[in-house]
Amino acid sequence: MSAPSTLAARSGRCTLVGAGPGDPELLTLKALKALQAATVVLVDDLVSEAIVALAPPGARIVHVGKRGGCKSTPQALIEQLMLDAVRAGEQVVRLKGGDPFIFGRGGEEVEHLRAAGVAVEVVSGITAAMAGMALLGAPLTHRAHAQGVVFITGHSQPGGTATDWRLLAATARDLRLTLVIYMGMAGSAHIQQELLHGLPGDTPVAVVQHVSLPHQRHAVTTLDQLHATIARAGLGSPSVIVVGDVVRGVQALPN
Missing domain, CATH: 3.30.950.10 (Tetrapyrrole methylase, C-terminal domain)
Structure with a gap:
């Protein structure tokens, strides 16, 4: 029997990470650690490029911005992208401006993933x-x-x-x-x-x-x-x- 592929052998997981207001120095150490371990990063529109740059060079960056009055990525699509990536064995970071649970729809995303049987870790950020x-x-x-x-x-x-x-x-x-x-x-x-x-x-x-x-x-x-x-x-x-x-x-x- 052939050995399982690296992707198949890897267990996918999802972490909601608060990126804070924009200054990379205001990231928590836990947030930085999660970001640097990511293979897929779904990024909110208000996250600064300096923080996105802290992701590993090989990580796939997916911009899923939501801004009032602007064209936005549908929330249902964001949640499906997260779920698909976890099921594919990816280390998913949902990178959200400020704190994930302060007007960041983090609660909705956690509920959706948990309902699908996916455990989610949340890393607080400075609002x-x-x-x-x-x-x-x-x-x-x-x-x-x-x-x-x-x-x-x-x-x-x-x-x-x-x-x-x-x-x-x-x-x-x-x-x-x-x-x-x-x-x-x-x-x-x-x-x-x-x-x-x-x-x-x-x-x-x-x-x-x-x-x-x-x-x-x-x-x-x-x-x-x-x-x-x-x-x-x-x-x-x-x-x-x-x-x-x-x-x-x-x-x-x-x-």
Whole structure:
């Protein structure tokens, strides 16, 4: 009997890896180890090229980007590609911007693979809001200013329940919470208008674009000037919007 082929003898596996906000130095050691062992890497659109370059030279790189308002790879196709590669004996890394479980559809992918009988390991990554505020010298929580933090998407699922921004604003005011809004740039005017029903107009706000990358930019403003500031500064996606008194701690850095 002939010996099994190398591919057939190898056991496939899948790891969801958080690539962090973009700076390769913000990768965890575990993330780097998983990436360097990969034979197939399915890469999100927001993962920096410097991080993709850390994959082994022989690894197959598959770009499966998803960006709001742009042509995107269907989620079902991404999940099928992952499953097919694992079944072929590949060491699959699903490389996702930030953290896989913070607006990264990581939960959906884990559910799909587990339902097919495939075990999945998840390696956490630094999410953009954490890195962005840290790079500006300010926290997301502070004993004197914010007792907690809420991460929320500004882009609702089509056909899903719309976010009650007014209720969220009142809750943030009453419980002293920092609001972190991902994917909120396109809807910033509406978000501003709704949040003003529960938060004062002078509530500090920071907008951070391209977090941790060499071309990172930011603006510090107030809630009543949020949309105007975004337009005036020419800020766009990908950005995070941070609303709350913790923003007062942002150092006076150039945009």
